[in-house]
Amino acid sequence: MNATTAADPTEPPIRIGALAPLSRPGWVEAGRHLIAGAELAVEEVNATGGVRGRRLELTVRDTAADPQRAEAAVTELAGLGVTAIVGEYHSVAARAAAARADRLGVPFLCSSAVLDALTDGPTDWVARLAPAQSHAWRVYGDHLLAAGHRHLAVAVEPSVYWAAGTALLRTAFEQRDGVVSEFDARALDLTAVARSGATALLLLCGFPDPAVPVVRAVRRDPRLAGLLIGAPAGQPEFAEWAGLLGADGDSVPFLRYLPERPGPRQARVESTLRQRLAAAPSFVAFEGHDAVTVLAGALRGHGADRATVAAGWSGLAVDGTRGTVRFSRVPGVGVRQWAWPPVQVAERDPALPDGFRVLRTG
Missing domain, CATH: 3.40.50.2300 (Response regulator)
Incomplete structure (x- = not known):
């Protein structure tokens, strides 16, 4: 990461909400990885000048994979004045969050949930990085x-x-x-x-x-x-x-949802996340990192107004850890969709402790 002018600490930060399962019955490890990736991306953005000179500030809320908690978290974050919300791993919680974000007019960039019907109908307020199921x-x-x-x-x-x-x-x-x-x-x-x-x-x-x-x-x-x-x-x-x-x-x-061979950006992020997590980062950690990176790109291009961020999903092209993210309309999917992130069928390799082998890519 190249050194550059840091964000102006006298300017008010741009607040971003983040949703993740951080307690049971949610998948806590997935939630920890998601937030670790998002937090690292926030630090990187702030260390390289922020967004139009303003720092990003992440406000995290635990959904515990509960749709009602996810809805309540979106309502709370909207009231706190966040510009947008990222995250969520569990599809049932993400669907509830997306519906509430759509009703409240808050941009929601879903990092990890794959359910096709993330919303009941087309919306410009919600975009998604994970592939449709x-x-x-x-x-x-x-x-x-x-x-x-x-x-x-x-x-x-x-x-x-x-x-x-x-x-x-x-x-x-x-x-x-x-x-x-x-x-x-x-x-x-x-x-x-x-x-x-x-x-x-x-x-x-x-x-x-x-x-x-x-x-x-x-x-x-x-x-x-x-x-x-x-x-x-x-x-x-x-x-x-x-x-x-x-x-x-x-x-x-x-x-x-990883490429078969990591590029330099993914390798750099992986090295840092491995130290922070004391374990190999999962694909969910990269989804969290990419969500903040892509949102920062939207904010740089369109400013911190909620409506202009949502209106700008379709024009984005942002380099993430796993490729260049562009959103489009996909039949049967009501949200703006990255079509498609890399997909692997993999398994743990009995011959390699903590190693994986890729069986198929798509």
Whole structure:
């Protein structure tokens, strides 16, 4: 990072809100990574002159993956005078936040939630960095089909997000004469899974519970030897997965949103975040960093007025850690969408401690 004139400390800061799951039942590790990436980006912007000479100031609120808490946080942040809001990992919380931001007229740049229907209809107030679920999960389904899987078992919990994922997989498999069988993740009948003839079991459920107990049970059941376990929502990306499951958590394909080879910007950010997190930063940390970087680009180009920021999503082209971010309208997606960030199907490599191998890109 090149040294330059710092932001003017006498000027009032531009306040930005940030949403993340920082307590249970939210995925706390994902929330920590998201905020670490966002905070680093704020520091970088401020150290290189800020935005039009003004510092950025981040105000963080915990959603705990709760839609009502997410709505309340957006209302509070709007009242505090934030120019825009970034973040959120869980789709159900992000959807609630997006709806409230749309009603209040506050720009919301969603970093990490993938549910296609993030809003009920088209809006200019909301933009998104993460790929739509229909795009990323199609890549995942293509990987399974190419590997010869024609019958999936899915261990599902009730949720609009998991239901959407199940529907996407069912459509993809039935179009190619495949089968998807649903099972209750919280009362999983391993005998029924074994009898189903499925060659892969996907975890469409919360972490660590019930995902971790399901993986342990499957790994120890001789009737399910050779059954592939998959986690399209990305649970194996995080150190907590490896810490709880050890070798049982290896060779579980999941989705992550990183380029196959990191560029210089990503490598620099990764080095700093690794020190701060005392662990390898996940793709969610880069999404948090990119969200603030992109918002800073919007503020430089359009000023700190909420309406002009929202109106300017479509004209942006900002270099982030994972590529140049541009927003467009995508059929079936009501928000301004980056189409598309890089997508990987990856898994933890049994031969490399804390290492991953990429199985497919899309």
